[in-house]
Structures are given as structure tokens and as C-alpha cells.
Amino acid sequence: MTKTGLLSSAALALVAGAASADMNFNRIASFPVTENFDGDVPKETSAEIIDATADGMTLVYTDSPAGVIGAIDITDPSNPRPLGTMAMDGEPTAVSIIGSTAFVGINTSESYTAPSGLVKAIDLTTMTEIARCDLGGQPDSTAKAPDGSFISIAIENERDEDLGDGRVPQMPAGDLVMIDVVEGSLDCDSLIRADLTGLAEIAGEDPEPEFVDINSLGETVVTLQENNHIAVVARDGSILSHFSAGAVDLERIDTTDERGALIFTERQPGRLREPDGIQWIDATHFAIANEGDMDGGARGMTIFAKDGTELFETGATLEHAIVQIGHYPDKRSDAKGVEPEGMEFGSFDGTPYVFVMAERASVVGVYDVTDPTAPVLAQLLPSGISPEGAVAIPSRGLLATANEYDGLEDGAARAHVMLYQYSDAPASYPHLTSAGADELIGWGALSGMVAGEGSTIYAVNDSFYSYQPTIYTIDASTTPARITSALPVTRKGRPAQKLDLEGITLDGEGGFWVASEGRTDRVTPHALYHIGADGEIEAEIGLPPELMAVERRFGFEGITKIGETLWMAVQREWRDDPEHHVKLVSYNLETGDWGAVLYPKAAPAEGWVGLSEITAHGDHVYIVERDNQHGRAAVTKKVYRVPVAEMVPGKLGGDDIPTVSKELVRDLLPDLTATGGYVLDKVEGLAITQAGEIFISTDNDGVDDHSGETLFLSIGMAH
Template sequence: MKLKHLLPFAIMAILAACSKDDNPNEPTVNEDPSTFAEIGTLDIGEAGAAEISAYDPTTKRLFVVNNGGVNKIDVIDLSDPGNMKVIHSIPTNSGAVNSVSVYEGKLAAAIEAVDKQQPGRVTVYNTNSYAEIKTIATGALPDMVTFSPDGKYILTANEGEPNADYTNDPVGSVSVISVSDNYSVVNIDFSSFASQQTALQQKGLRVFGPNASFAQDMEPEYIAVSPDSKTAWVTLQENNAIAKIDLTTKTATNIFPLGFKDYNQDADAIDPSDKDNAIAFGKWPVKGIYMPDAIAVLQTDGGIPYLFTANEGDVREYTAFAEAKRVKSLTLDATAFPNAADLQNDAKLGRLNVTTTLGDVNGDGIYESLYSFGARSFSVWNGTSGALVYDSKNELETKVNAAGYYDDNRSDDKGVEPEGITLGKVGNRNIAFVGMERVDAVAVYDVTKPEAPSFLQLLKSGDAPEGVLFVSAANSPTGKSLLIVSSEDDGVLKVYSPKTL
């Protein structure tokens, strides 16, 4: 781009838009976000490999979690995405690595303890030399790590899962690590909301672990940070909520319960059976529990932070406590379900997995309502109020089915199971990429109007896409936007790029 040919005010606008990592020789890139196509693939191992990846634009290296055998982080040369190769591996020693994030030459890795109920750690490495810079203790089971946009903080979502017999249930927390303050750490939990438990549960918060305190029951899963690095939002997946954290004061300020989705509406229709010999979406008297995994934030010019969530769903399944049962094994209230015997047929609702922790209002073992796991969708929420702005209804499933990718074997569980979501600017459009674990595909949406996303295309991925990573054209080794999808069940990485106009 030759800036001397632009008007002064245009020069200022362009410079203001450039990030710290932008290439000063950045070309003009006018890309079509509906034309992403695969340009490279790499198989790095078996199940457990290629779960999450992070890209360093300075070294043009991709850092990929690999727990397929020896726990490690594989380093991949991404200078030519069509010819990727592993050039190094960083051993993480004891404990599986769950997540990685990069900022200006630093790689942060979230590593769980061998005993997952014990404190985990973040280890920071130099992306050029791979040397360890610092190791910091976190809460139990750090499941996701991210740098704040300004690089001042490293944050981890510490899930704090219980042991199998539910005798040791660590407090769920978020670790906020101050990079410039010698990596000092503050662990934030949610005990201050215990007095609000009843009111929050009435709005859809789930608190149900055996003998667990409020703070123990909260299980942080994923984090998004505002562009100004002052606010973080954290999904509490099993609890069906999003927590808001003030990074200036390092305190949790809100918990937003997400409520439930009504599958008895035409636009929300689902196929609840894997034994009906058909893929048939219909209305059913069942609620969906949003229970999001990944979260991303889009800040608009109007100042509203829009939170995008992939509503995967999750189930607590332990030796001492398992919440899921199939509808056919429950006793249904005759008034609420006058046709219960018919509904409980395997070809109808009988096979659907639902929670036993909701729906039995008076605790008599008879269910007046049914709640299934996840929402088979992605949603947009107001990050200030927690209000639902948009839900994709059943569009992910109908689009996947039309493409021939739908897996009917998952109909009785969580359907397409949206798990990962990321946002990126392609050309002049804001784009969302939604990874769906059970159909091995990524949906691409134009979210320039976050209250009205528009479907663009489906991309076939490896088996069980977990990580969806966007690399802007400015930071890309090719000078074009890249989408990098890492799949945990086959260890395959795929790279996609759009056409230019």
C-alpha cells in the first residue's frame, strides 16, 4: 500500500487500525470471506494430539498441544502453509498441556498436575529459543490460557474438576498473572456470589455437585478478554453461565445465568434419536441447556461487547455421581406428558440423554420437564447485561445435514456439538468460525451485524475439531487471512485461506 497517495485523514485511520504486529509493508487485501478453502494439512499424531494451537507471527511458528503420547508442544514451521513440518517439540514433563497462547515472543502453556485436583501451572517459553522464562502456579486444572490483547496479563480458566469419588472437589477459579510484575498471580474464585445462589438458579444457573460449596461447583472453561484488556468473560460450562471479571481490580463482578432453549419451537427443531433410521428435525417438549465451551468477544463502535459462545454442553460423569439418563428410563409426569409412553419410544425421545438434576420440581422422582445438554448452536450475548442477542437456532444442524455431514449417531446426545469459536476480520467484514466436534466441520458466518449473523459456508475438518485459530492477513506468512483448525481425535491440522477479490 502506497500511503503517499492517500489523504492525510485516511493515513491516520490506517495507522490507527494497524496492530503492533502488523507488517509495515502490508499489501492491500480485499478478501471474500465466503471462499475459504483448504491450502495445507499436517498429521502430527494420534488421538490427543493437535487439540489447541497458537501462532507466533515473528517466527512464523505454530505451537500445537500434543498429548498423544509424551505430553509436549509441537513446533511447526508455518512459513509455507502448504508445506508445514514439525521442527521441534517442547516437553512439558509431568501433566498434560491443555492450552497455549502467544504474545510478542512469549508462549504460555496451561499444564495440569498429574493429580488433577492439585494446583496446575502456566509455563512461559521464548518462541524463538524455546527456553523456559517462568513457571507460575495456578488453580486446579487450568483448562485454557490466553494473553490479554495488551500482553499485560496471562489468564487461565481453572476448571477444578472433582476426583472420581467426589471426595475432593477443588474450587474453580481464574488465575490472572501480571507479566510485568514478575508474573505475580491472583486467583479469583466465585465464593462472593454464594449468597445469590437461589436467585441465580432461578435464572438458569446450575449448582448441583454432591456436597460442593458454591465456589467448588463453579467450573471455568474458557476466557475472552475485551480489546482494552480491562474486562474478561469466562464460561462456566457445567453451570450454564458466563462470569464477568474486572481485570483492573481483579475481582469477579457478575455471573450471567444463560437460561434454557425451547426445542418445542419450529426454528429450534432437533432430531433427538439415533434409532429412528432417519435424520428428521422436529419439535419436542425438551429444553436445551446452553452450557457453552469457547467464547469470543466483538466490541462494536457503539461500545457494546458482544459475546459469542459455542454451546457444546457437558455432562458430569463420575464414579460417585453421574447426572445423565435417557428419557426412556425416567418416570414422566402424566399431566405434563400425557403421551409419555409414546414419547419414550427409542425412535422418539427415549434415547435422548437428559440431566436428572433438573425437571423434577418436588423431588419425587417424577419429571415434569426435560433438560438436555447443550443447545446445538452458537449464541451472541450482551457482555454488559448478559442478555441473549442472537441464537443460531437449528441452522448449524440443518446446514450440516444439507451438506451430508450430519452424524445421526450423535442425535441422542448433543447433536453437532459446537465446541470452538473464534472471530476475525476478513477484508472489511467481521467473521465467526464455529467448530463442530461431532461432524468434523467448521461453519463460517458473517457477524458484521452481531445481532444478525449470516451463514457463509461449511469447511470440512479433521476428526473432532477442537481449536479454531484465525490469523489476520497482516500477521499471516502468506499475506492472506488464515484459518487453522486443529482436531484432537486424529491429530490433523488443516489450514484454510480465502480468495482475494
């Protein structure tokens, strides 16, 4: 009987925590592939498929947009060093390394109807080409035999998605190529072409091989993605077995692009798997990643025996676990959700693991497959944007991922290679999870925080979830911190719209005051809202004419309460502000009077610098000041404080608005790299508990052009 692998809420809570486990994978370094270029960096770069030399000291990845392979020295894995790139005279699509020779699949096709390609052997000690073989078609993936005797190459001859509604068949058909490796080079005369036509029920005349892997018996398993089929091929090219990848009934998923709401109440019966990545677990079992492409996408992982017996299916449980750590990509709901795509396998200290890369969620699911019929989701690792390939290096206790997305055009992070160490240490991620709650709580785009009683913190999401403004209750006493409930913000009992919640503070009576950042191009007003304990909006306060006359869309980015006065931080300069100064705006709840002080912010080294949070505690007001830069370009990610005694508002529109002084509390750059990732740009939340402990959080932009990572961490005590 097939085991579905449906995990209970309690099991998911255990999975998401993982803090008590003895051995864990933790990220230790991130390498931006732009560092591998001397001089001008190409407009677009990528890191897609990756492998390691036999000694585990060098990584090689394919960079399709730049037409190169790149190499990284990981002698010290916590400090990867660039080794440069090598042009491939075509589009490199895959790489497998045997010893110190890289075998690179290269697409040279002139068109979909005239596909072509070759495989090159590259001596990595000299970075020179030592052999090449014509493949007679477009290569998509490569695999090496465990004994190093041959390589297999999936010749996809991919379809034109703009032709005939993008459906197969589209000729010429793809196939599988196997080539001997002799003395570290290619023996082109040994090339065997395995015919894969006539196997699948879906367009059997046009197989679309996608991913290959080779077991210890020299058998190649290959996914035919659009055909929803799998084949096992002997070394002589004969077909040992083949079967449909089948379908899955998905429950409690989000299948609708409802413009910004996480609603996991829908289902998809009979969803075709259409697998992409595939990995042998042992000589008789393998796992597939069910990305989907043409009609399918089952959002999870399946394990088969090579005779076609289905042993395990995750169903929607992998996606549910990803939802709980805030990595669910809502804009992909009407497509294929988190899209498991790439896979890797490795045995670490005797424990076999399958690594599943969820492309759209930018997460690596780590499954303990000691029992292939009952795998355990051991961890979820944060990756760069869109992990495509991975390589396990058990001899050194390392895992590396290649993350293909380059965010240059979108103002996001650029492509990275990331490294993880397997060691006796607690899991450092996630920092925040909703696992263990009574219901499946999706969350993301956290934009403001305030501390409640004890270790309770309240947070709001911003306008990314425009149809689902929410106040989250967080228990910050656990590791990871836990979202225990989600309170919808409503207007007349319905989800409130035209809100961009960027700050929250307590009203002292069980409710909240929130600040909404205005966007006139989205008909979202600059406003303050009083929200009751039930989430209903009880009052709305618009900005006075004096402020609206000088407003820009960079509005309120935090709110706090001192006595009967609300104070709001404006993100960037409005039209009447001096250069590099922004307003801290006041509103007196008793008199209705508005006022402001000026806050001096840093001049940007690049981009812009603004404010993103304000929180009162004791005799000071604490303010987050940040630039909009990622990674190594980031300079200003800091917490300052201003004496409450200086928060005496001047009259709006006048010349007597006072300028406050500020004192540095903490430079956050070391905190933002504590989990081995690149610096995230949006530090949006800051809360200080009654005991004085300071928590910060980052905004993950709803996992849109973003890795989805949310950092939620304590930075010590207010002093």
C-alpha cells in the first residue's frame, strides 16, 4: 500500500523546530557569483547546476546567461574564494565532475526545431578544454557513474512554449546519451543513444528527458517531465523499466491568485506530478521532485522502487511546512506553488538524506530517508533566490546550493552559491514559525512590531497581502519563536482593504493603533487606525492638510505611543524636509493636535536611506535606520535612540520644528549575517519587551523577488 506521508500538526511543529536535534545542517557562507568576474560584471549572471571536485575543495557551477562555468575555492568553506570563469561558447546547462575533470553539457541550438549541443571535458587544474563530443541535440542535465566510468546526458530538445499552446508533441524527440570516461576524458566513439520513444502515454513519440541520475549498478534513471513518465535504462541503452509518474490528490492548498491572501482551503484532485529532479537513494529506490511544467505540479516529493512501486508521497505536507516558516510564494498559487525542482542525495555520518529544492520558496527540504517508505522531514534550509542545483560533499560534511535568480533588474539580490555545514549544533533557521498552531497559518511581509505582556510580540503584515491585513501574535520565548494566532484586520466584519500596515503599537486598552503608509497611485491613504481586540477598525484618522500638502508616498514606517501621544516615523524626506532629514510626526489623542520633530539620517553610500520603525522604551525612542541595499553593498542597518525629553513637537509648516539628537545603539550588519546569508535589505520591525529585550525582524516581501527569509532575533537588552 502506498504511504502518503501526511504529517500531523504536531509532527510539523517538531520538524520546523529541530532545535533539539543533535546533528543539523547550518549555512556557513554565501558567495555572490558576481565576484567571479574580473572587471565588468555581465548584466545578468546565474548559478544553476553545481558539482564538486573529488577532493571536495572546488565547486564548479554553470552560468547560463553569461555563457560560462564558474569555479569557487572552498578549502575554507566558511570563506569561499573566487577562482574565475571560463567561456563555454554556448549555453552551459549542466556539469558533472569526475576527479578534477568537469563534463559540461552545452546548448548550441539555433532554434527549437534544430536543436544541437555538445559536451566538453574541462581540466580544472589548468582550466583548459581537453575533449568535446557532439550530442546531436540540446542537453539538459548530466550525471556521473559512481565509479567514474561514464556519464549520462538527458537530451531534452525542449518544446517551444509559445507554439501550439506549448503542448507536446513537438519534434524532434529527445533521448538519452551515455559516453565512456577514459583517463579523465571523453571517449566520443563510445557514445550510446538510448531511444525513449513509445514509452509514455502522454506524447510518447516526443519524450522530453529532464533529469538523470546513475546508481551503483550503472543504471540511469531519467524523468520525462512533460510526458509525466520515468524510465530506468541499462548501461547498454536498453530499457529496464518504465512507468507513469502518476498523480496526487492535493488537499488544503492555495490554488488561486487572489491578489494577496494566504488561504489554504482548496484542493486539486488527480494532479499530475510531472517530475523534474530525480535521485537514487540506493540501488533500488529513487526520489523525484514534482515541479510540474505543462499540466502538472504536485508540489512535493515521491519515492519509487525502480519497478514502479510507489513507496512514499509527501502530498501537500512539504508545502505546509514551508507555509509555516513564511516562505510560501503567494503569487505562484495559481501555478505550481513552491515548485520542488532540483534534488540531491548524500549520506552523512551514516544517515541518508534527500535534499529537495523548492524553487519558488527558496527553501531546501532535508529528508532523512533511512526508511524510504517513511522519510522524515528533518530541516528546512534557507537558500538564495530560486535554488536550482545542489551538491553534497559528505567527506567534508558540506552541502552547496546554486541559486539561479539574478535580481539586478528587480532591485533584488544577485545570484549566489551557498554552503552548509553538517555538525553537532542546533538548527539556526527558521527564526520564526507558525508550526504548532491550531490551524495552518500562512504569513510573510512582516512590517512592524510591538511588545505585549511578558514574551508576547505583535506584528503586522504590509500591503503585499492587500486582501488579508493581519495582526500576528508571537511567542518570543521559544526557539524558534512561534506565531500562535493570526487576527484579521476587518472593516464592518470583512477583511479591510486599502491598507499598508507598516507599524503597530498598543492602545493600553487591549487594542492597537496602526500606521498605514499611503500610496496615491494605489488609492491607499496615509492614515492612523484604531483597532479593537477583535480586529475591527474602530476609528480612522487622516493626515492634516499641512502634511498632505508636502506628502510623498514614502510615508509612515512605524508607530509608538508615549503617554497620550502617538509618534510615527516617516520613511524618507517629504517635500519640505531638509536634505537627509525626516519627520517624526506626533498626534495627540486628547487634543487632536499634530506636530513633528526632525530626525537627522545618514547620507546614502548608494540608493537611499530611510527609517523603518520607531519604538518607545524607558527614557528613549528607538529607531531603525536602514538603506535599501543587499549583501555587501549594504552600509546602514542600524538602531539609534533619541531621548524622550527631546520629543517636543514643533508646529507643522513652521520654521521652528526642532531637530533631535541620536545615539547609536547597534550596528545590525553582523546580526544580519549571523545565519551565513547575505545581508537582507529590509529591517522593518523592532520591539522591546517590558524586561528590555530588543527584537528585530526583516520583511521578506511576500517571497516575491526575494528569498523568503525572515530574520527574527534578539539583539540584547536596551540600556
